Amino acid sequence: MSLKLDVGYPLYGAAFATDHSLVVTGGGGEGNNGIANKMSSVGIKQDKLIVTDDYEFAGVNDSPTALALEKGTLLVSLNAASSKLKQGENDHLKKYKFNADEEHNFELIKAVNLLQSKDPLDYIKAIVLSKDASMALVLNATTPPSLKLIDVDTMEVKQVLSKDEEDEIRDIAISPSGNAVAYITEKKLVLYNLATKESWEHERFTSNYLLTKVELIEDEAAIIGINLKNKAGILLLESRVVFEDQGLKPRRILKTKKARVITDKVTKITALDVSLSGQIVAIAGNDNSITIADLDDFSTCKRYPKVHTFAITKITVS
Missing domain, CATH: 2.130.10.10 (YVTN repeat-like/Quinoprotein amine dehydrogenase)
Incomplete structure (x- = not known):
């Protein structure tokens, strides 16, 4: 049996929270065309999928580009509006506490700027969390690439793993x-x-x-x-x-x-x-x-x- 659900916006990331719930993210980007940038909690209820909570990202942003979720810790990346990027303002990597049993599933904990770039074409294309959610790999989209290992608790970079890499990861x-x-x-x-x-x-x-x-x-x-x-x-x-x-x-x-x-x-x-x-x-x-x-x-x-x-x-x- 397969189940389908239209959440009302283009999707760019998804991760299971449990066997019975998952989180998806996406949106219309900076221009948005009336489509907000969001995350949704989706419950799997027997023979149907149900959106149990919607979270709309505050302000004007580009679309979310990467998402990872483990043990209630959720990381998502979306660049700020191009006007803010030009000023060096881009707290794109955001950490949330996710709890599907709460009335509001998403709680913002911290946001940081790992890119340190004013280029709108530089964005995070992949995030991977460890199973215990203590660390994460964060990869940007440029070449030469930047692959960073971060401490999820502090959201600080522990190690850059791509120092000698010239090719696209x-x-x-x-x-x-x-x-x-x-x-x-x-x-x-x-x-x-x-x-x-x-x-x-x-x-x-x-x-x-x-x-x-x-x-x-x-x-x-x-x-x-x-x-x-x-x-x-x-x-x-x-x-x-x-x-x-x-x-x-x-x-x-x-x-x-x-x-x-x-x-x-x-x-x-x-x-x-x-x-x-x-x-x-x-x-x-x-x-x-x-x-x-x-x-x-x-x-x-x-x-x-x-x-x-x-x-x-x-x-x-x-």
Whole structure:
């Protein structure tokens, strides 16, 4: 069974709060055309979806561009109006307390400016929270990129992870334990262990692989969604850190454990999410389809063709 709901504005972000509620965000942007920039709490009630609370962002802003939610802590980013940007005023990254059981679900706690930019084309394109909501990765849209690890309690930057990166970062991830983070460019996977301060890079991918999405399933294991250059089909790949000893100095390297073409009916991945509890990978394609694959062997469990009129930019699993 599938459920649909029109919340009345374009959506750019979504995250589950529980198996029975989620938060979505979007809006009409600075020009808005009568469409406010908002967040909505959506309840899943048996056979229907219900908006249980609406929150309209104060003032004139651009559309929300990224959202993350864990354990009642919600982070969302939306740039201020262009007139404020030119003056260097842009407390775009906002932290909220979210509680679906309260009369008003959204409580603003703090807002900060991590971009420090007057360019309206510079915005936050991805936010990932750790499972305990103590830290977050925040990625901006410029190249060279800026990927920052922040302390969610203070909303201050703990570390910049992209100092030597020149290429566009396509996606970011935090491991379930919170001990490791990763990012991908079109041709490279980079994995940081925050506990040991070690890092690994893997660039020896097949030449027609275009890395698109990444999720960490363990501190040293990543699921990567890949588009195939000049060829129909999308591929899932699992890379792991392994110990290599071939008579030389022993070392730990990243190696591919398994790879599988999921479907040849799609040419590009537009969104991806992994459920460790459900042992599935959910993939949205540029043909507006959703494919559910088994996490163990990447076999296809179910494919839903053309589930939406417009491109699917976000997919999330409870």
